[in-house]
């Protein structure tokens with residue numbers, strides 16, 4: 475029999491502490507359906523959360539997994555990254571199962587969302603932890619009677635010991651839009667090295683990542699033990715790789731000056747081809763993270 479998980483509070487906000495029987499755990503806030511922590515069974519924290527982030531109604535949280543919907547970045551008339559990350563979500567389900575812990579949150583249109591985005595929708599975020607795996611799934615349904623499209627992302631801040639000892643493997647051959655150079659490029663090498671000399675900030679949208687045969691892999695060689703995390707995505711075609719570097723980090727009021735050293739964002743995203751939903755249609759996208767070598 476599944477055991478219900480009660481609401482608690484984290485950083486002053488309503489939260490769910492998901493704990494699987496094997497000890498894998500995650501913290502999910504109702505504010506923005508924002509995941510702030512993931513610790514695999516027997517492991518350590520895998521997400522970066524800024525110690526300078528605000529945790530307040532209506533404000534975005536810096537770190538964890540911000541949920542970007544229905545607009546990525548400034549690619550449209552809405553507030554940057556859309557409204558979902560700053561809205562209160564409703565609890566649908568939270569329980570510990572035989573070998574996992576699961577939560578489902580929901581956001582539907584209301585007068586405020588319809589003012590800025592005149593569409594009827596139901597969005598659900600599902601989070602599941604078990605063993606070495608974290609699954610995050612976003613499902614969106616068009617509950618109205620006219621079509622709409624949207625862009626979205628799971629803006630995952632992956633913790634690293636040191637940026638210059640971190641690499642991301644598996645993007646070779648893909649085209650990407652370089653948001654720093656404002657130009658389309660091709661990824662020639664297998665490794666992206668975000669902290670290498672001469673690499674200031676990194677802000678790239680890689681296309682067709684969902685077509686890759688192998689998962690991406692984040693490798694952190696900063697500690698005595700090499701740490702690797704496999705990153706899988708389905709439904710989301712693109713992946714954003716972002717780190718602000720020292721210069722842009724200094725301009726972020728909600729991040730310490732050296733915060734950029736401690737994470738690399740690898741975001742499962744639907745940006746290049748917005749998702750089009752006819753009335754009654756449902757789309758879903760998944761990001762699955764798996765710790766290796768535990």
Ligand SMILES: O=P(O)(O)OC[C@H]1O[C@H](O)[C@H](O)[C@@H](O)[C@@H]1O
Nearest residue numbers: 547554555653677678714716739
């Ligand atoms: O500061 P935020 O609004 O949370 O955005 C943080 C970052 O999100 C994405 O990764 C974009 O590609 C970046 O251009 C942006 O700087």
